[in-house]
Amino acid sequence: MKKYQLLAIVLAIASGCTRTGKVYEETWQSLSGHAPAPEWYADAKFGIYFHWGVYSVPEFGNEWYPRLMHTPGNFIQKNHLAVYGDPNDFAYHDFVPMFTGEHFDAAEWVALFKDAGARFVGPVAEHHDGFAMWDSEITPWNSMDKGPHRDILGEIADQARKNDLKLITTFHHARNLQRYNDPVKYEKEMAIPDPNRRFDKSHYPFYENTPPRTEDPELRYLYGNIPEAEWNEEVWFGKLKEVIDKYSPDIIWFDAWLDEIPEEYRQKFCAYYLNHAEREGKEVVIIRKQDDLPIEFSVENLEKSRKNEMNPVVWETDETISFGSWSYTKGLRIKPVEYLVHELIDIVSKNGVLLLNVSPRYDGTIPDNQREVLHGIGDWLRQNGEGIYGTRPWYTFGEGPTVQPSGEFRNAGAFERLRYTNRDIRYTTKKNTVYAFVLGTVPEGEEILMTAFARGNVPEGMRVSKVVSLGSGKRVDWSLEEEGLKIKAPAPANEVAEAFKVVLK
Numbered sequence: 001m002k003k004y005q006l007l008a009i010v011l012a013i014a015s016g017c018t019r020t021g022k023v024y025e026e027t028w029q030s031l032s033g034h035a036p037a038p039e040w041y042a043d044a045k046f047g048i049y050f051h052w053g054v055y056s057v058p059e060f061g062n063e064w065y066p067r068l069m070h071t072p073g074n075f076i077q078k079n080h081l082a083v084y085g086d087p088n089d090f091a092y093h094d095f096v097p098m099f100t101g102e103h104f105d106a107a108e109w110v111a112l113f114k115d116a117g118a119r120f121v122g123p124v125a126e127h128h129d130g131f132a133m134w135d136s137e138i139t140p141w142n143s144m145d146k147g148p149h150r151d152i153l154g155e156i157a158d159q160a161r162k163n164d165l166k167l168i169t170t171f172h173h174a175r176n177l178q179r180y181n182d183p184v185k186y187e188k189e190m191a192i193p194d195p196n197r198r199f200d201k202s203h204y205p206f207y208e209n210t211p212p213r214t215e216d217p218e219l220r221y222l223y224g225n226i227p228e229a230e231w232n233e234e235v236w237f238g239k240l241k242e243v244i245d246k247y248s249p250d251i252i253w254f255d256a257w258l259d260e261i262p263e264e265y266r267q268k269f270c271a272y273y274l275n276h277a278e279r280e281g282k283e284v285v286i287i288r289k290q291d292d293l294p295i296e297f298s299v300e301n302l303e304k305s306r307k308n309e310m311n312p313v314v315w316e317t318d319e320t321i322s323f324g325s326w327s328y329t330k331g332l333r334i335k336p337v338e339y340l341v342h343e344l345i346d347i348v349s350k351n352g353v354l355l356l357n358v359s360p361r362y363d364g365t366i367p368d369n370q371r372e373v374l375h376g377i378g379d380w381l382r383q384n385g386e387g388i389y390g391t392r393p394w395y396t397f398g399e400g401p402t403v404q405p406s407g408e409f410r411n412a413g414a415f416e417r418l419r420y421t422n423r424d425i426r427y428t429t430k431k432n433t434v435y436a437f438v439l440g441t442v443p444e445g446e447e448i449l450m451t452a453f454a455r456g457n458v459p460e461g462m463r464v465s466k467v468v469s470l471g472s473g474k475r476v477d478w479s480l481e482e483e484g485l486k487i488k489a490p491a492p493a494n495e496v497a498e499a500f501k502v503v504l505k
Helices: 002-014 039-044 075-083 092-098 106-115 152-162 183-190 228-247 263-280 337-349 368-387 409-417
Strands: 046-050 120-126 166-171 251-254 285-288 299-303 315-320 352-358 425-430 433-438 447-450 464-469 478-481 484-488 498-504
Touching: 039 166, 039 352, 046 166, 106 120, 106 152, 106 368, 120 152, 152 166, 152 228, 166 228, 228 251, 228 263, 299 409, 315 337, 337 352, 337 368, 337 425, 368 425, 368 433, 368 498, 464 478, 464 484
Parallel strands: 046 120, 046 352, 120 166, 166 251, 251 285, 285 299, 299 315, 315 352
Antiparallel strands: 425 433, 433 498, 447 484, 464 498, 478 484
């Protein structure tokens, strides 16, 4: 009997059938039947990923080192010339053996991310540079065959599931294709006077007599110098299929330039991933930037920025732990716990999710100053996470004097300079409770006024039964007045943000 049941399952999978009977076709109309943000994702609120790869080796500039080492006049090229010599003699692929990762410990990393409060974790599966962080049969440039000789994604996936965490894989490889190997396109691009703007749609510049122009059968997979039709099918789509089949991620996240991938391939990917999830009985998430996929079935991502008002559907910010590069560089300035917790609270109050990036060193160590911040976030969430996880927006996201710009990458600098005050308050809700977060601390005994509770603002008949400090677990003195909810500030439970549980009758 078991033999025939197994045969039936195999035949069902082969024919495209799913457990629910739902099959997605390779059309936007069919794909729009997928709910973009399942409840588990809306509840999770916080995830951690990491930029770690061959670009981590020079520890200089940023994760765009492989592109900018070839760009005339760029500060990264100047560094490369001074430290390693001519990039045509010491090429990007020469860094690969130096990407050793000898201290990488998937169990320890995942434990650290879980301690920080993350509910989903994973790697940058592949950045623009063409190096795959998994055991790949498609490209020889992968972390099992070269560099650390470890299946980074596979080991993280195993540990995530052992710790009851969801798995995210992020893909930036839409930019890897060399789009200028056609002579006409090349001549047109070379007419652009600014060398930093040449070859904008590909990661590697296509200057003559440089490694990115190689015809070497192995190196072409790193530098993306492959005919476009072949690359779209076998490399861009092929790598996604391989990761889906081998590791079954819960979230697939795309960086920008996905609009450079032909529409038919974007549809093929989405249908393949969603049908795979249906067969496994999983609810999965597709996340994209800009308008690269229809919003009906994907989640919007805002890089280093966020909504300045409450959003009716779940969205995401991806942010990095430093004020500099996404990958580790020497002297990297790390953001304080307060900065990142305030950002998390603000995002969650507006129906968002935070994906935080960590920057390990080439040898697989996560620097102590990053660890300290992660532990600090975790400490705060252990006190106050009840008001974050599983919550939903209230009727208003908050109040206070601090004004935010709109959520666009061009405003990333303005967001980075933003600092909240103890008069900025954010709200979330769950069941019969409203959670109020003061983005700072108020001296003991002083009055905190929450105008969101003013009689003319809240639904008629709303009553408060008690107010509790989440940090201490103790009741606090309060009164509900015409102008709002007044709370007598208790002794601060922490120096980051005070959280109050307002229980309604």
